[in-house]
Amino acid sequence: MTSGDHKYLPYGRQFLDEDDIQAVSDVLRGDWLTTGPTVAAFEDKFRTVAGSNHVVSCSSGTAALHMAYMALGLCPGDRVIVPSISFIATANGALYCGADVLFTDVDPDSGMMRAQDVLDLIDGLTPDELASVVAITPVNLAGEVAEIEAINSIARQNGWKMIIDSCHAVGSRYGDGRGVSRTAGDCHFADMEVFSFHPVKTIAMGEGGAVTTNDAALYDKLCLLRNHGMERNPDKWTGRGAGKAQPWYYEMQHLGYNYRQSDIHSALGLSQLKKLPAFIEKRQKLVAKYDALLTDMSPHIRPITSAPGHGAVRHLYVVLIDFGALGTTREDFVAALSARNIGTQVHYIPIYAHPYYRDKYGELSRPGAEEYYARTLSLPLHVSLTEDDVTYVIEQIADVL
Ligand SMILES: Cc1ncc(COP(=O)(O)O)c(C=O)c1O
Numbered sequence: 001m002t003s004g005d006h007k008y009l010p011y012g013r014q015f016l017d018e019d020d021i022q023a024v025s026d027v028l029r030g031d032w033l034t035t036g037p038t039v040a041a042f043e044d045k046f047r048t049v050a051g052s053n054h055v056v057s058c059s060s061g062t063a064a065l066h067m068a069y070m071a072l073g074l075c076p077g078d079r080v081i082v083p084s085i086s087f088i089a090t091a092n093g094a095l096y097c098g099a100d101v102l103f104t105d106v107d108p109d110s111g112m113m114r115a116q117d118v119l120d121l122i123d124g125l126t127p128d129e130l131a132s133v134v135a136i137t138p139v140n141l142a143g144e145v146a147e148i149e150a151i152n153s154i155a156r157q158n159g160w161k162m163i164i165d166s167c168h169a170v171g172s173r174y175g176d177g178r179g180v181s182r183t184a185g186d187c188h189f190a191d192m193e194v195f196s197f198h199p200v201k202t203i204a205m206g207e208g209g210a211v212t213t214n215d216a217a218l219y220d221k222l223c224l225l226r227n228h229g230m231e232r233n234p235d236k237w238t239g240r241g242a243g244k245a246q247p248w249y250y251e252m253q254h255l256g257y258n259y260r261q262s263d264i265h266s267a268l269g270l271s272q273l274k275k276l277p278a279f280i281e282k283r284q285k286l287v288a289k290y291d292a293l294l295t296d297m298s299p300h301i302r303p304i305t306s307a308p309g310h311g312a313v314r315h316l317y318v319v320l321i322d323f324g325a326l327g328t329t330r331e332d333f334v335a336a337l338s339a340r341n342i343g344t345q346v347h348y349i350p351i352y353a354h355p356y357y358r359d360k361y362g363e364l365s366r367p368g369a370e371e372y373y374a375r376t377l378s379l380p381l382h383v384s385l386t387e388d389d390v391t392y393v394i395e396q397i398a399d400v401l
Helices: 018-029 037-050 061-071 089-096 115-123 127-132 148-158 216-226 263-274 276-297 330-339 355-361 367-375 387-400
Strands: 054-058 079-083 100-104 133-136 161-165 173-175 181-183 192-196 209-213 301-303 317-321 376-379
Touching (some): 037 054, 061 089, 061 192, 061 216, 079 089, 079 115, 263 276, 276 301, 276 317, 276 387, 317 367, 330 376, 330 387
Parallel strands (some): 133 161
Antiparallel strands (some): 317 376
């Protein structure tokens, strides 16, 4: 097949089947479009996938981050440590609370925050800055799991809370220091973890997100924050209805939001979760195929580093390309692949380089993040891709170069 004949391969997209459409239709024909039983059913199912005690679903990964930061009581004067490489929402959620962020460097070969990056950041802080740090949010980039155990140990030594941004890591597994296999979302090394179910992610809901936690008090707080801060439990009322049997009564005790997930979205998510084992198998097969084909292109093109034996479920297939050594630029390379119907994307521009952050914190530069950003490109990875499509992508890359 010539390159012009090949169907367009986006870098990511949802995989939906008739069961998904039926599940959504069933909800549309039922009584509850929102705050109904399908939301609870999705949360129940996701709890078994993530391995946490509690799940609070919500309207997006961004809402999940904002709720998690609010649940920690983050406020002006507080600081949160985030990696320089992530989607902007990881940092924005802290700013929504009036807090500030501090950017660590990242591993240039994986794009992820390492424990050493955190220690290096601490070394450069004034005592006042260090005292203002309330939380740290490592990101499980592309579905790989960061050094969360070592980072959690630094967090505990410093009295910080930890949120893991696992928006890319639905279904990913990781090994702890004792060799126990764990699931992203189990909150073994975090107070909360956040997920996104945007269509390019591992399961699609249209828009959707969730926070997982093992902490009952955080769970209660997250439930309130998701729903305007409205307290409906009579035992907790302190206002006019306290001690009275008033079935209409609720009271607002916190400033919350409408971050609820509808039953329509939950129906799609629940149906998608039933297919998660098959999605995982397919994604891992495609990643293995890419990895095998790319060995011939090393060292100028190679995959991001992957912790051996972890069982990561890749949301993205990220390669690191030495464009200079190959005599090209990323702009030309992306355009050449696009002409051959291959979609790509860059994950991510260092957050500190966005004009908003540059204006807020001045010109920053982290060497590992800059090196990662200069080389990173995400190739197509999604469940409807075939192994032949992967071969096509790699053949076209070889041809372009
Ligand atoms: C790492 C990361 N965090 C947070 C988000 C925000 O998720 P959502 O798009 O569902 O708001 C995304 C989405 O792309 C993400 O990639």
